[in-house]
Amino acid sequence: MKTSKHNFQDRLKSNIGSTANNHVNGRNRKKPMTYLGLALVVAGTAITVTGMHPLQAPQAALAVTQNPPDNLATARSSNFITEVVDRVGPAVVRIDSTHTVKHPTSDIFNDPFFREFFGSEVPSPPSKEIVQGVGSGFILNSNGEVLTNAHVVNGADTVTVTLKDGRSFKGQVMGADPVTDVAVVKIKSNNLPTIPLGNSEQLKPGEWAIAIGNPLGLDNTVTEGIISATGRSSSQVGVPSERVNFIQTDAAINPGNSGGPLLNSQGQAIGINTAIIQNAQGLGFAIPINTAKHIANQLIAKGKVEHAYLGVQMVTLTPELKQQINNNPNAPLSVDESQGVLVVKVVPESPAAKGGIRAGDVIVKVNNESINKADKLQQTVEETSIGSNLQLEIRRNGQTLNLGIKPGALPNTQQEG
Known part of the structure; x- marks a missing residue:
């Protein structure tokens, strides 16, 4: 992930429907x-872990009290953290995953042209690598549905779930949603801790x-x-x-x-x-x-999640941002309002485009409620049913317009909307 940029254009960029409300002077970078x-790259059959340092032995041994005071023993027995860990710790699992990364550039080095001129000096990089990932998860119900992050299992060829008691199971990804980074993995077992x-x-x-x-x-x-x-x-x-x-x-x-x-x-x-x-x-x-x-x-029921989608790039409008936009001769638009949600770009053929929203519009109300933050608008869209009517009040060139937009389903190629 990247830090926020200094130039004007990059300050306005955001993923579709996300906020881009970073201070343009860089103070909120x-x-x-x-x-x-945790990922490891496996080349061939060898695993090499870099950047790891061996544990160092302590310089001096710690004194051990063989008979701790009664009050210490009482404190330990009443430790709520210990009680929580004892009760639910067995339901926390380790998730190991592997996926194959192909390297198409390796085919170039096998081209007869390179071989003719460079012979054995031509490097022979592997055509693919096996990437191993390690993450965590926890058991939702006793029949083996495990909750984890989407990025732990996304694109995995194999998933292995290991319980605290040492039992290991092959996992099946029931669904993964990168928009919220939530995934569900199923293992075949029952009477599991939850x-x-x-x-x-x-x-x-x-x-x-x-x-x-x-x-x-x-x-x-x-x-x-x-x-x-x-x-x-x-x-x-x-x-x-x-x-x-x-x-x-x-x-x-x-x-x-x-x-x-x-x-x-x-x-x-x-x-x-x-x-x-x-x-x-x-x-x-x-x-x-x-x-x-x-x-x-939704992942358990359908294997996927449908998110509501407008199809705009937007940013929280502030008086400072308004001034900087209007003082920039290269800005693609000018702004009259001092607060609201500024529409920076509208995706062609999107619900927003079909509903009449234009770049430069400032959204000031959603369903008759005032709105002045892009994050809030995004959350409102997320909570809206696909196909239902979303009433927007916008300001355009000093005039107030009311538009009814019907959010569509977020395309698979998008991460926001």
């Missing part, structure tokens, strides 16, 4: 995001948060922290191609935690750990469980 899957689902709509900053997963291949790792914030938009997090309002936590999560649960103090799953900001500490993000549950139900 996004840091690159890292998904929490994790109860909480209500992410009721979360408040400061509540306890517990993460369980397989960071860097270290299975069944437990970390704790708090809910740092809720409702972080995809543009704030740095993944504008997704339609999720993320939970932010300072519980330590690392590559390999992808798909693992974020739990509350009662042991209920309140989110799916999914991403971190590179080179930052205490900034982890999870998909709210209410969103994940809604998507998972």
Whole structure:
């Protein structure tokens, strides 16, 4: 993922329907995001792991108290984190996946022309590589439906699910939705341990948060922290191609935690750990469980998810952005309004285009409710049924227009809408 750019055109760019509300002066520049899957590249039959450092022995041994004080023993026995881990930890799984990456450029080096002039000196790169990924997941129900991230299993040739008790199963991807980064994997078993689902709509900053997963291949790792914030938009997090309002936590999560649960103090799953900001500490993000549950139900029932789609590129309009657009002689449009959602581009033949929306329009109301943030408009579209009527009030060249738009289904080639 890229940081926000300095030039005007790049500041207005966003994925279809996503927000591009980065401050154009660069003060709100996004840091690159890292998904929490762990990947290894296998060349031939050998696996080479780089960038790993062996553990170093401590310089001095720690003193061990053979008979801890009674109050310490009591504190340990009443540790709610330990109780949560004991109760739901067996339902957290490790997910290993493989997929084949082909290298079409390798055929060039086998061309007789190269062989004639360069002979044995021509390099012979492998025609394909096997990429192995490691992630996490958790069991939704006792008959073997496992919730994880889409990027953990997307495009996988094989999926293996390993339980905490050591049992291993071949997994079948029931469906994966890259728009929300949610996937469901099925394993053939029954009477499996499960994790109860909480209500992410009721979360408040400061509540306890517990993460369980397989960071860097270290299975069944437990970390704790708090809910740092809720409702972080995809543009704030740095993944504008997704339609999720993320939970932010300072519980330590690392590559390999992808798909693992974020739990509350009662042991209920309140989110799916999914991403971190590179080179930052205490900034982890999870998909709210209410969103994940809604998507998972559709993946289990139909194997896919249909998202509502307008077909616009849009940006939150502010007085500062208005001034910068109008002062730029190369800007493709001018702006009269100071707030609302500015339509930067309309996709040809999209529902927005058919409904009469034009580039330069400023959307100020949706279904008679004022709207001044692109993220909010995107969320409203996501919650709208495909084919239903969406009433938009727009400002165009100083005039107010009311348009009825019927969202269509998000094309497979798009990530936003």
